[in-house]
Amino acid sequence: MDDKTPDGDLHAPELYLNRELSQLEFNFRVLAQAKDPAVPLLERLRYLCISCTNLDEFFEIRAATVRTALQFGGPLPPDGIAPARALELIHDKAAGLVAEQYRYWNETLRPELNAAGIRILAHSSWNARQKRWLHKYFRDELLPVLSPLGLDPVHPFPRILNKSLNVVVVLEGKDAFGRKGGMAIVRAPRSLPRIIHLPPEVSGGKHDFVLLSAVLTAFVDDLFTGMKVKGAYQFRVTRNSELFVDEEEVENLASALKDELASRGFRPAVRLEIAEHCPKPIVRTLLQNFGLTENAVYRINGPVNINRVTQVYDLVDRPDLKFPAFKPGPAPLDAEAPFETLRQRDVLLHHPYQSFQSVLDLLAHAAHDPDVLAIKQTLYRTGKDSKIIDHLITAARNGKDVTVVVELRARFDEEANIRLADQLQEAGVQVMYGVVGYKTHAKMMLIVRREGKKLQRYVHLGTGNYHAGTARAYTDIGLMTADPDITADVHDVFQQLSGLAPSIKLRRMMQSPFTLHQGILRRIEREAKNARAGKKGHIIAKMNALNEPTVIRALYEASRAGVRIELIVRGACCLRPGVPGVSENISVRSVVGRFLEHSRVYWFRNGGKPEIFCSSADWMERNLLRRVETCFPIIDERLAARVFDEELANYLADNLQAWELREDGSYARVSPAEGEMPYSAQGSLLAKLCD
Structure with missing residues (x-):
């Protein structure tokens, strides 16, 4: 640190940590949870998979952003690290994280799972009976949907979908047409299960699993009859997953996003994961086809899609190896008379320790209350089969004026939110997509109710999404209130979102x-x-x-x-x-x-x-x-x-x-x-x- 910095400019780059490197540090902390012996075994498996999934998203978004800056330029971040140098630092730190993930998986976690009767079987450990069953499974369930592609002038390198499982195969000999062997690509369709549960009568264990990648590489020679397979190496490519839509230039944001989503899986590559024993010439060929350099390749000592092992957590019913179940405590809200409660006092919700059901109860009651005139809601993420959506649709069908601001640009939920918007509109809900150039990330619900000769507003505000699933996994604060200033502020924000209202001065909120x-x-x-x-x-x-x-x-x-x-x-x-x-x-x-x-x-x-x-x-x-x-x-x-x-x-x-x-x-x-x-x-x- 420069001795002059403390008395000098607070803009000095030395005073700022790099955002991407700091984000990678977080994933080391997640991995530390996986390595903590005080954490139940299957939870440790889940933490390992979370650290891997987080790393996927990091490359899809953060590393991709740095690559874009390298290509198109732009101002340096506060830390002053140029994109080219940032990518080098990212590679070094990410490579260290990946090495630690697989070292822990191979040396500690997998053996401990095995000792607990939960076996993820490697090819080298299959007995004759398991191998026969898996070979039959390959021929009956996998082979009919696989389409291997030999690489030659007539068959150029295929398009590889983002984060899909693939095998590059080195061949020797000639096929039926007399074509000499070389390289071929086998792509695993998304329809195939990534983890296979062996029947107990076949394997002898109740919880024996095999990864699809292991089955593909073990029996890939069945796809190339008459040729000799010299090597088969699994790989996976990660692509830039940011969507680029010029909102000011499109007439229909939903339609434009649909077009972008269709191509998201094939955007520029940012990372190549490859089996560690893959020969260097093949790695160079893959890098050339993906437009990548050496600082984007990660050699993997194990399955390239290890995060898929998270399915084992749900497939294995072993409460002794998971966190003890808990029941969220109730909130002090009378589900039968929520408005009476809120007229008397504010209600605070602390999720997941207190139930998200109180939010659902408030909305459900409003949907059926004949005195409720209008409901306004923001939705960023909701999850599948959302009760929130059911209640909003019920309210609309019961004659309430229901307005929902759906944020179509919620990262990785764009497709789900487009479907959600269509579903709400079909039910008569007025749907808005927020403001051009600004994601609507606010979490608010406003209910307008006639009480005697006046209209009374009730509000729910939160730090998290209206998503019952994450409300059991994320910590968040929610506030229910009838405070006149706060409810008026929320009303004004909704008015601003729904129209072309001028800048407003809020009373209590920012x-x-x-x-x-x-x-x-x-x-x-x-x-x-x-x-x-x-x-x-x-x-x-x-x-x-x-x-x-x-x-x-x-x-x-x-x-x-x-x-x-x-x-x-x-x-x-x-x-x-x-x-x-x-x-x-x-x-x-x-x-x-x-x-x-x-x-x-x-x-x-x-x-x-x-x-x-x-x-x-x-x-x-x-x-x-x-x-x-x-x-x-x-x-x-x-x-x-x-x-x-x-x-x-x-x-x-x-x-x-x-x-x-x-x-x-x-x-x-x-x-x-x-x-x-x-x-x-x-x-x-x-x-x-x-x-």
Whole structure:
């Protein structure tokens, strides 16, 4: 670190961590959960697969973005690392992660699963009976749908679908037409199961599995009768999965996205995974066909699609090898009379510890209540067979005016959301796609009800999606309220989304892209001003990621002024803590546990009159400047104390699943100090809030 930096420019690149490398660090923390012997065995398998799936998405989005910057140029990120150098650093760190994933799989996890009676059988371990059954399975179930393609001037290299399983085969001899052997590609259609459960009467074990990749490589010679297979090597290519739609140039966003989705699987390649023993000439041929260089190849000691093993978690009924089941605690909302409850008091929901059913109950009641006139809702992700959708359709059929803002550009959910929008429109729901150039990421529901001679509004606001599935796996905060200021604010935001309304001044809430960014900066500066005046300045914030440079600089300035800043950032964090004279008053921790930390909570001491907010927004450029987000205060003092205790103080006390970010960008796992009791934030909430 430059000695001049602390007294100089807070724009100095040395003060910022690289976003992509920080994101990769998060996946090392996920992998650490897989390696933790205190975690049940099948949960450790699930964590390994999550780290692999996360890495897929990292290459599809983050690494792809860096490659695009290399190709087309653009401003350097705050860390000052040029795209070419960034790709080299990404490769080095990702290669280390991949090596660690497969080392753990081969040397520890797979043997432990085997000892527990859950066997993922490698080709080398098949006995004669298993091999006969699998060979028959190959001939009966796989061979009829496989179409091997020999590579020659008439048959050029085929199009390879994103993340699909493939085998490159080296052949010797001549086929029926006299063509000399060379190379062939065998593509595994998506219709084929990636993991095969062997019948107990065949294998002798109740939980014996074989990966499709192992079966393909074992019997691939059946596809090339009369020729000799010299080698068969599985591979997988990852492609850029960002969708590029010029919204201002298209007349129909849904139609344009459908066209883009059709080609997503064949966009430019960003990564090649290949069996580690594949000869170098074949690797070079694959790289040439995919337009990649050596810093995009990853040699794999095992199945290239190891994340598919996650299916074993659901196929094996072994509660003793999984986290203990839990039942979310109820929320203090009367499902039969929810509006009466909300007229009396606000209701706070802390998922997954408290049931998401309360949200469904509120919407279901509104759908059937004859006094409810209108329902407005934002939808970003909902999941399959969503009760939310059922209730909205019921409301529309019952004569309510139902308006839904469906975000078609929700990454990897675009196709599902297009189908969802069509389904809602067919039921008579008014569907909107948000605002050109801005994703609608806000989580809000507004219900308008006639009560006597007046109209009363009720609102649900959240930090997470209206998705019952993730509500059992992600931590999120939800607020139900009839507060006139907050409900009026939500009404105004919906009006702004549905029409061409001018900029609005909200009463209690903050909103991206208009007031949230500046609102956060003003509050950080207020803490700095108080500290300079000799008062205590203190900020605690919890979020998924932090990369917005203006906010980071404001936090540096506040730290210099003496403000104590405690950040709980689950994933990528570009702020560098602990720099003398700059960020020595800032600590950053990440908590990785049973549930995915997803809630966003901001607390400011405010001279002894604390403010606490919950939000759909991380402190990222996209959330603060290029999305529609909401940030809402917790006004009720009792509920504000709950949010502070459960989401902030609780996580700052964790010494089992917390990691501290160090100045160099690495993370160190927190452990109980001598004489200190072990404490898990998530474990505490399970015990406190669940039945």
